[in-house]
Amino acid sequence: xxxxxxxxxxxxxxxxxxxxxxxxxxxxxSFTVGRGETVGLVGESGCGKSVTALSILxxxxxxxxxxKDSHILLEGRDLLSLPEREMRDVRGNRVxxxxxxxxxxxxxxxxVGDQIAEVxxxxxxxxxxxxxxxxxxxxxxxxxxxxxxxxxxxxxQLSGGMRQRVVIAMALVMxxxxxxxxxxxxxxxxxxxxxxxxxxxxxxxxxxxSILLITHDLGVxxxxxxxxxxxxxxxxxxxxxxxxxFADAHHPYTxxxxxxxxxxxxxxxxxxxxxxxxxxPTDWPHGCRFRExxxxxxxxxxxxxxxxxxxxxxxxxxxxxxxxxxxxxxPHVPIAAATGAGAGE
Amino acid sequence: MSxxxxxxxxxxxxxxxxxxxxxxxxxxxxxxxxxxxxPLIAPYPPNxxxxxxxxxxxxxxxAHPFGTDVFSRDVLTRVMYxxxxxxxxxxxxxxLSITIGTAYGAVAGYVGGATEAAMMRxxxxxxxxxxxxxxLLALALWGAVGLPALILMLGLTGWFGTSRLVRERVRALxxxxxxxxxxxxxxxxxxxxxRHVLPSALTPVIVAATLxxxxxxxxxxxxxxxxxxxxxxxxxxxxxIQEGSxxxxxxxxxxxxxxxxxxxxxxxxxxxxxxxxxxxxxxx
Amino acid sequence: MSERAAGVRPLVSxxxxxxxxxxxxxxxxxxxxxxxxxxxxSFDVFPGETLALVGESGCGKTTTGRAVLRLVEATAGTILFDGTDVRxxxxxxxxxxxxxxxxxxxxxxxxxxxxxxxxxxxxxxxxIHELAEGAEADARVRRLLEEVGLRPDxxxxxxHELSGGQRQRVGIARALAVEPRFIVCDEPVSALxxxxxxxxxxxxxxxxxxxxxxxxxxxxxxxxxxHVADRVAVMYLGRIVETxxxxxxxxxxxxxxxxALLSAVPVPDPDAKRQRIVxxxxxxxxxxxxxxxxxxxxxxxxxxxxxxxxxxxxLEPKGEMSGSGKSAGAPHLVxxxxxxxxxxxxxxxxxxxxxxxxxxYLPVVGAR
Numbered sequence: 001x002x003x004x005x006x007x008x009x010x011x012x013x014x015x016x017x018x019x020x021x022x023x024x025x026x027x028x029x030s031f032t033v034g035r036g037e038t039v040g041l042v043g044e045s046g047c048g049k050s051v052t053a054l055s056i057l058x059x060x061x062x063x064x065x066x067x068k069d070s071h072i073l074l075e076g077r078d079l080l081s082l083p084e085r086e087m088r089d090v091r092g093n094r095v096x097x098x099x100x101x102x103x104x105x106x107x108x109x110x111x112v113g114d115q116i117a118e119v120x121x122x123x124x125x126x127x128x129x130x131x132x133x134x135x136x137x138x139x140x141x142x143x144x145x146x147x148x149x150x151x152x153x154x155x156x157q158l159s160g161g162m163r164q165r166v167v168i169a170m171a172l173v174m175x176x177x178x179x180x181x182x183x184x185x186x187x188x189x190x191x192x193x194x195x196x197x198x199x200x201x202x203x204x205x206x207x208x209x210s211i212l213l214i215t216h217d218l219g220v221x222x223x224x225x226x227x228x229x230x231x232x233x234x235x236x237x238x239x240x241x242x243x244x245x246f247a248d249a250h251h252p253y254t255x256x257x258x259x260x261x262x263x264x265x266x267x268x269x270x271x272x273x274x275x276x277x278x279x280x281p282t283d284w285p286h287g288c289r290f291r292e293x294x295x296x297x298x299x300x301x302x303x304x305x306x307x308x309x310x311x312x313x314x315x316x317x318x319x320x321x322x323x324x325x326x327x328x329x330x331p332h333v334p335i336a337a338a339t340g341a342g343a344g345e
Numbered sequence: 346m347s348x349x350x351x352x353x354x355x356x357x358x359x360x361x362x363x364x365x366x367x368x369x370x371x372x373x374x375x376x377x378x379x380x381x382x383x384p385l386i387a388p389y390p391p392n393x394x395x396x397x398x399x400x401x402x403x404x405x406x407x408a409h410p411f412g413t414d415v416f417s418r419d420v421l422t423r424v425m426y427x428x429x430x431x432x433x434x435x436x437x438x439x440x441l442s443i444t445i446g447t448a449y450g451a452v453a454g455y456v457g458g459a460t461e462a463a464m465m466r467x468x469x470x471x472x473x474x475x476x477x478x479x480x481l482l483a484l485a486l487w488g489a490v491g492l493p494a495l496i497l498m499l500g501l502t503g504w505f506g507t508s509r510l511v512r513e514r515v516r517a518l519x520x521x522x523x524x525x526x527x528x529x530x531x532x533x534x535x536x537x538x539x540r541h542v543l544p545s546a547l548t549p550v551i552v553a554a555t556l557x558x559x560x561x562x563x564x565x566x567x568x569x570x571x572x573x574x575x576x577x578x579x580x581x582x583x584x585x586i587q588e589g590s591x592x593x594x595x596x597x598x599x600x601x602x603x604x605x606x607x608x609x610x611x612x613x614x615x616x617x618x619x620x621x622x623x624x625x626x627x628x629x
Numbered sequence: 630m631s632e633r634a635a636g637v638r639p640l641v642s643x644x645x646x647x648x649x650x651x652x653x654x655x656x657x658x659x660x661x662x663x664x665x666x667x668x669x670x671s672f673d674v675f676p677g678e679t680l681a682l683v684g685e686s687g688c689g690k691t692t693t694g695r696a697v698l699r700l701v702e703a704t705a706g707t708i709l710f711d712g713t714d715v716r717x718x719x720x721x722x723x724x725x726x727x728x729x730x731x732x733x734x735x736x737x738x739x740x741x742x743x744x745x746x747x748x749x750x751x752x753x754x755x756x757i758h759e760l761a762e763g764a765e766a767d768a769r770v771r772r773l774l775e776e777v778g779l780r781p782d783x784x785x786x787x788x789h790e791l792s793g794g795q796r797q798r799v800g801i802a803r804a805l806a807v808e809p810r811f812i813v814c815d816e817p818v819s820a821l822x823x824x825x826x827x828x829x830x831x832x833x834x835x836x837x838x839x840x841x842x843x844x845x846x847x848x849x850x851x852x853x854x855x856h857v858a859d860r861v862a863v864m865y866l867g868r869i870v871e872t873x874x875x876x877x878x879x880x881x882x883x884x885x886x887x888x889a890l891l892s893a894v895p896v897p898d899p900d901a902k903r904q905r906i907v908x909x910x911x912x913x914x915x916x917x918x919x920x921x922x923x924x925x926x927x928x929x930x931x932x933x934x935x936x937x938x939x940x941x942x943x944l945e946p947k948g949e950m951s952g953s954g955k956s957a958g959a960p961h962l963v964x965x966x967x968x969x970x971x972x973x974x975x976x977x978x979x980x981x982x983x984x985x986x987x988x989x990y991l992p993v994v995g996a997r
Contacts, residue, residue: 044822045793159911160686189685189849191908194893198907216822219852219895242899260827262852264879264894271831271856274824277792351787352744522740525700526800530754530807531727544744 005032006210007056007074007178013067014048014055016281023281025051025064027234033178038204038211040225040242042218044257046278047231049214053180056212057097058087075177093123096171100183102163106155112166113139113151119173138169141206143199161192168199175207182214197224218261222246227314230254233279233289236308240315250317252294276336288320295331296321352625359624366620372613376606380428389419391426392578402596412598414588424603427580432610434496434581435561441500443554446507451546453508454515455538465512472505477567484573495574499561510553514546548625555618559611566607582607638712639673640811640843641697641730646670646706648689648696652916664916666692668867670706671944674811678955679837679844681858681875683851683890687912689867690847694813697845698730699723710811728758731804735816737796741788747774747799748784754806773802778832794825801832811843819850830856851894855879859956863887866923867915869944870964874956881991883947883963885930888993904992922965930990932967935982940973942966 014026026048033039043049055066058079072079079090091097099105107115116138117131126134132151139147142165155163164184171179181200185193201224204211213225221228221242228245230238230253238251249255259272276293279285285292288301300320309322321328360366379386388409389395400417403409411420453464479502487494518524519542527541562582568574569583570590577584582603589600647670649663667689674680682690695701697708699715708715710730718726734740741750751770755761761769771781777798788796797817804812814833818826830853836842848854854861855875862872863884871884882888889906896903908927913919919926925937942964966973969987978987 044824161911190851190893191685191889192911193895194905194907197895198905217895218823218897222897222899222901223895246897246899257823258897260824261897262827262830262850262856263897264852264855264891265896269856270834271827273827273831275828277794277825351746522734522736523742525695526732526734526740526803527742527753529698529700529727529730529732530803531724531757532753533724536757541742541745545742 004035005073006035006037007033007072007212009052009056010071010073012052012055012070012072014051014060014064014070015067016064018063018282020280020282024234024284025281026055027284029231029234029236031229031236031239033210033212035177036204036208036210037227038213038225040221040228041212041214041231042216042221042228042257043231044216044278046281048234048281049231050182052231053097053182053212053214056180057091057095059091089123092119092171092176093174094176095178095180096174096176097180097182098164098167098171098184100186102160102167102187103155105167106163108155111152111154112158116151116166116170116173119170123174134173135169138173139166141172141203142166142169143195144169159192160188161195164188164192164196165199168196168203172203172207172209176209178210178212179204180212180214183216184213185220186215186217193220200224218246218258219263230257233284234281235289235318236316237290237318238316239308240311241313244312244315248312250311250315250321251290251319252296252321253290254317256293275334288318292335293337295334296327297334298324298327300324356621356624360620363620363624365616366624369613369616369620372609373617376428376610376613377432379425380432383422383425383429387419387422387425389422391422391580392418394418402592402599404596405598411602412596414585414596414599415592420585420599420602423580423585424582424606427582427585427603428606430492430575430579430581431562431565431583431607434492434499434565434575435558438496438499438503438561439554439557441496442503442557443507443550444504445500446504447511447543447547447550449504450508450511450513451515451538451543454512454546455519455534455542457516461512461516465509468505468508476502477564480564480568481573484568492575492579495565495568499564503557503561507550507553510549511546514549515542518542518545549622552618552622552625555614555621559614559618562607562610562614637675639709640676640711641674641845642707642709643673643693643697644671644707646693646696646708647704648692648701649704662916664914665867665918666915667696667703668915668918670864670867670869672862672869672872674843674845675955676810676843677837677841678859679846679857681846681848681854681861682864683848683854683861684864685849685890685912687866687915688864689915690849690864691815693864694732694815694845694847698727698732698813700732725758728754728807729809730811730813731807731809732813732815733797733800733804733817736820737793737800738788738820740800741796743788745787746784747779747786747788747791750788750799751784751802751806754803758807760807769806773806776805776836777802778828792825793821794828797821797829798832801829801836805836805840808840809842811845813845813847815847816849817846818853819848826853833857851879851891859954860959863890866912866918868923868964869962870924871962872944873961873963874959877948877961881948881961882993883961883968883991884924884965885928885990886924888991889929892993906992929992930965930967932985932988932990934984936966936978939981940966940978943972945972947971 010030012026012029016023016025029052041049041052054060056072060066066080070080074094079087113132113135116135120126120131120134136147136151139150144150144162144165185196188196200211215221225242228240228242229236232253238254249258256274260274262271274293279289287303288306291297291301306318306320308316308318311317311322394416397417400413401415403413405412409419411424414420453461480498483498524537524541527537565574565581566583566586569581570587572587575581575584585603586600589596592599646667648667649665652662652664670693672680682693684690692701696703703716710726713726748770751773752766755766755769770784774781774784779795779798818829821829834857837844846857858875860872860874861878862869865886871887882891889908892903892906906929910927921938921940922942925933944962944964946960947963947968947970948961966978967987969989971987975986
């Protein structure tokens with residue numbers, strides 16, 4: 001979708017073996033991230049967005065594996081065929097990741113300055129003094145006042161927002177080309193979230209990196225991303241430039257998410273809901289995976305798994321409505337609502 | 346679905362798939378049955394001395410698979426009867442110490458505050474004294490003791506660790522949200538503790554109890570070996586070994602077989618305890 | 630606090646509530662100061678209405694909710710439930726009163742007993758208050774499960790077999806079993822996915838309508854609050870700094886902290902052009918709250934001056950009575966001496982070092 005993208009994920013499939021059989025957590029996901037671009041990867045729990053991120057870094061553990069025909073091209077190199085040694089160099093160097101819970105990403109018995117310095121020492125083979133100077137510089141970059149002082153403090157001495165700043169500083173030490181941020185503000189208060197989002201935008205402008213922002217919050221996406229990839233049940237169901245997605249969502253799931261979201265300034269007295277729940281990854285429904293929760297589904301949706309239809313420039317949607325758009329005018333009660341009384345979720 | 350999805354049935358199902366656990370449990374069942382049914386299946390009366398001159402210290406044979414001891418008694422029979430005492434003492438004293446430890450720890454953890462602090466300082470103090478020393482002291486003061494007194498002493502000196510374990514869990518659980526929800530419903534403290542907190546607090550106790558049985562078997566054997574535990578002519582694995590150790594050159598089998606019984610018991614309970622710990626782990 | 634519709638008595642009335650937790654140091658556990666988690670909070674909840682208590686982590690909203698139910702003991706203040714002095718109750722009458730006031734927790738994982746089936750969990754209240762037993766209790770449990778949108782046959786399930794939304798429904802059914810009149814909803818939807826969150830919000834609203842329930846709805850998410858609340862109280866560092874009918878608060882937030890909070894909520898509209906007030910720094914420790922107005926070190930009001938650090942601002946009426954519907958006649962109260970009108974007159978302010986007169990400051994208008 002982007003010419004010469006920085007990251008090009010092609011047909012990514014990541015499967016976990018479970019007691020209930022193989023779980024196809026990520027099932028044929030393709031998308032790109034351009035240079036300097038922020039792409040939002042949106043979905044609810046269990047849609048496969050975090051597994052996608054871990055797959056890009058090849059951090060899938062024992063029970064999971066990335067299937068053979070998947071490709072993850074970073075700057076033209078397929079990360080999935082790199083030897084582990086070279087992959088270690090990619091992590092933290094070209095691709096960095098920040099997590100939802102900053103406390104778990106930090107070592108409790110190491111000062112934050114030493115932790116940041118460690119990255120410089122491992123990846124840039126910096127001397128002790130250089131690494132320390134780098135740590136202080138990074139802390140200043142992420143807006144921590146008194147960086148020389150703070151460098152000596154330990155994670156538990158910092159507030160949640162401050163910790164997330166430290167995690168970001170660690171991620172940025174090597175000026176990575178891509179920063180993967182997995183729900184970076186979900187654990188934070190809304191005023192602190194505002195600070196962190198502002199910081200991310202600022203460092204992106206300064207360092208020119210790309211950001212893959214994984215979130216469930218459409219508000220955060222609207223404010224930070226230029227392009228949005230919506231995931232549902234292990235698949236990409238819609239992808240569009242951010243304005244187009246919010247103005248003209250095509251996939252019924254995206255549409256449902258937007259309606260279900262309470263918003264400051266909204267006037268509706270009752271929230272729309274999506275009946276039912278995300279199916280289990282061991283047992284994706286045949287045909288369209290959203291079919292049972294969809295108010296437009298018809299027999300074609302049961303018979304045929306929808307491909308990604310082209311809707312507009314850079315806008316694709318995995319919904320048969322693309323070929324029979326008139327059906328959108330006649331919604332019906334979804335199967336999940338008719339049978340489960342909201343209990344299926 | 347309902348009958349098989351409870352935490353206990355899940356644990357049981359996991360255990361059934363664990364070969365080591367099955368093996369350990371089988372060994373324990375065999376030892377326990379041999380001990381329990383000794384009066385019915387033992388080849389000889391336990392203290393029969395058929396021929397103290399002609400049949401003393403016979404090596405293992407068809408008639409005496411484990412040989413005979415210096416008093417011409419059948420060692421297999423002695424080991425079976427000794428198991429009654431050794432395992433019985435272990436199980437009963439563990440039951441006693443688990444009960445005391447759970448009650449003490451539960452009260453301390455639930456009540457909290459200064460009461461808890463005082464109760465736990467006492468435990469710290471008691472734990473600072475080596476248990477064997479405590480037992481030796483008590484036994485030395487008491488002189489000869491019967492089995493009930495031995496069980497009582499082992500039980501009374503064995504609950505400190507359990508109380509710590511329980512207090513820790515009860516403390517965390519009783520401040521947790523589902524305990525708070527029960528209080529908000531109007532449940533009395535006793536109900537919150539008994540119905541909502543204790544069932545979840547007991548899993549590490551069950552593991553500790555299982556591991557503890559092996560320890561007590563060894564402890565009882567040590568005391569009996571020192572001659573201050575179970576007194577002859579009553580057999581226990583410890584005192585059979587003690588008698589056998591005097592004949593180690595002429596009758597190695599006398600000490601070997603009760604020793605093996607202890608070894609199997611301890612290893613089996615430890616393996617079972619480890620398996621239980623895994624099976625009861627809710628994170629899996 | 631509220632002189633609304635004559636004759637309607639508040640169901641819950643809280644005055645000057647304080648909850649201080651001693652900070653203990655050393656082996657002897659001597660108290661060295663206190664964390665002022667809740668520090669002088671007053672509010673009323675009327676029958677059938679929803680009062681939202683909003684604020685960020687550590688502001689004391691959860692502690693306030695628990696103190697009202699006496700799940701946490703208050704340090705000072707009065708709590709009246711339908712005229713009964715809750716803080717004066719002995720154990721047994723308190724246990725009985727708990728039938729009427731319930732709580733729904735945030736975390737649908739830790740708030741259900743993992744060793745109890747759904748049915749046993751919902752039944753617990755019936756058993757405790759001897760409301761029903763045997764087959765009648767079973768029938769009541771089934772009805773409750775249906776009322777919260779679960780299937781009756783799910784009574785035999787264990788919590789770990791349910792999704793987050795289903796667990797939250799069980800938590801709601803547990804609270805409903807004893808037929809309360811008042812429920813503290815402590816962040817009941819913040820752990821849920823968006824689509825499920827909407828289902829639970831709607832359920833809570835239906836139950837309120839059908840059963841005439843009063844809610845104290847504790848939340849950090851202002852967009853959810855806008856949907857459920859008749860009135861909103863904003864907390865910061867253990868105090869209520871602004872309270873108003875929902876519309877008034879979202880249309881005309883007057884306390885600078887409320888303004889910042891509202892402006893920080895991400896808006897799912899890429900074309901929204903809004904001024905965002907990004908507060909600097911973190912919330913100070915409630916063990917050592919700032920003097921005067923607790924918000925003054927981070928305040929962005931243009932008239933902020935030395936007086937703000939000296940004068941504790943009273944929670945006083947500003948603007949007209951603007952509520953409608955259930956909140957009709959409820960006042961808009963704000964704790965800020967720089968937002969006119971104020972009872973802290975110019976002379977008093979100047980004596981405290983004021984260099985700026987109060988001035989109307991409204992950087993976030995019509996956030997609705």
